[in-house]
Amino acid sequence: MDAAVKALEEQLAEERGVLNSLKESLKRLDERLQIDRATVGTADKQRNDLHIDIRTMTQQVEHSREKLNRSRTERETNAAQRELEELRKLIRDREDEITRLDTDTASVRTAVETTEAEHKRIVEELAAKEGDIQAKVGKLEADKSERGGGRDAIVKRLPPVLYRRYEQLRGKRGTAIAQTSDGTCNKCNMALPPQLYHRLRREPLIEQCPSCNRIIYFAPPTEATPTGPVD
Numbered sequence: 001m002d003a004a005v006k007a008l009e010e011q012l013a014e015e016r017g018v019l020n021s022l023k024e025s026l027k028r029l030d031e032r033l034q035i036d037r038a039t040v041g042t043a044d045k046q047r048n049d050l051h052i053d054i055r056t057m058t059q060q061v062e063h064s065r066e067k068l069n070r071s072r073t074e075r076e077t078n079a080a081q082r083e084l085e086e087l088r089k090l091i092r093d094r095e096d097e098i099t100r101l102d103t104d105t106a107s108v109r110t111a112v113e114t115t116e117a118e119h120k121r122i123v124e125e126l127a128a129k130e131g132d133i134q135a136k137v138g139k140l141e142a143d144k145s146e147r148g149g150g151r152d153a154i155v156k157r158l159p160p161v162l163y164r165r166y167e168q169l170r171g172k173r174g175t176a177i178a179q180t181s182d183g184t185c186n187k188c189n190m191a192l193p194p195q196l197y198h199r200l201r202r203e204p205l206i207e208q209c210p211s212c213n214r215i216i217y218f219a220p221p222t223e224a225t226p227t228g229p230v231d
Contacts, residue, residue, distance in 0.1 A: 001150070001151055001154070002151075002170065002175075002176075003175060003177070006174075006175075008140050008143055011140050012137060012140045012141065015133050015136055015137050015140065016133075016137065018129065018133060019126075019129070019130060019133055019134075022122055022125060022126045022129070023126070025122050026119065026122055026123065026126070029115055029118060029119045029122065030119070032111075032115055033112065033115050033116065033119065036108050036111055036112045036115065037112060039105065039108050040105055040108055040109055040112060043101050043104070043105040043108075046097075046101055047098055047101055047102075050094045050097055050098050050101075051098070053090075053094050054091055054094050054095065057087050057090055057091050057094070058091065060087050061084060061087050061088065061091075064080055064083045064084045064087060065080075065084065067080045067083070068080035068081065068084065162206065165215070166215060169213060169214055169215065173187075173212065173213075173214060175187065175214065176214055176215055177214060177215050177216075177217075178209055178212065178214040178215070178216045178217075179216065179217055179218070179219040180192055180197060180200065180216060180217075180218055180219070181218070181219050181220065181221040181222075182221065183197040185209040185211060185212060185214070185216060187209070187212055187214055188209060188211045188212035188214075190209070190210075190211035190212070192209065192210070192216070193210065196210070197218075200216065200217065200218035201218050204217070205217075
């Protein structure tokens with residue numbers, strides 16, 4: 001009974017592990033997307049601000065050209081030209097800054113697209129698997145409850161010393177019970193002393209394997225089912 005329950009618990013852990021792994025992957029992708037989208041959003045805001053600056057300066061360039069056309073003295077002409085050159089330089093600086101932003105964020109934008117595609121794939125996989133896995137988990141939990149339901153009644157029928165020995169072995173070895181059909185322990189694969197093996201065959205004794213200390217009993221070998229024609 002304990003072996004069956006343990007096997008069911010392992011299956012439950014495996015199925016839950018699949019779901020938890022997918023959900024953990026989604027969580028990591030969400031965190032990565034949040035960071036990368038914030039980076040792209042900041043860059044987009046800076047680019048928009050730079051474009052606004054360029055439009056404003058372009059209008060100022062037109063005003064400076066008008067001032068240059070209206071200038072009457074060399075001093076006015078030189079001042080208007082200096083103003084034009086300064087504005088053009090500022091515009092070039094803003095354009096260079098936009099180019100730098102585009103270069104710096106290109107890889108981040110690509111990463112966002114890749115992460116979004118992976119996120120979508122995992123969401124679809126989770127949606128496809130979650131229902132089936134939850135149904136399987138529910139069945140496994142029901143089986144586990146059914147298999148383990150009569151354990152307390154069995155424990156009450158066992159001698160306390162034997163039960164304590166069983167629990168100690170189960171905690172230490174994972175399984176406390178072994179059997180032999182041919183003189184070999186089926187858990188540690190070590191040969192039993194001949195005297196012990198013969199005693200186990202003669203009567204239902206409670207003994208322990210000298211090698212792994214598991215409680216061991218004799219089980220008659222299973223006879224092979226004939227496959228040829230029967231006379």
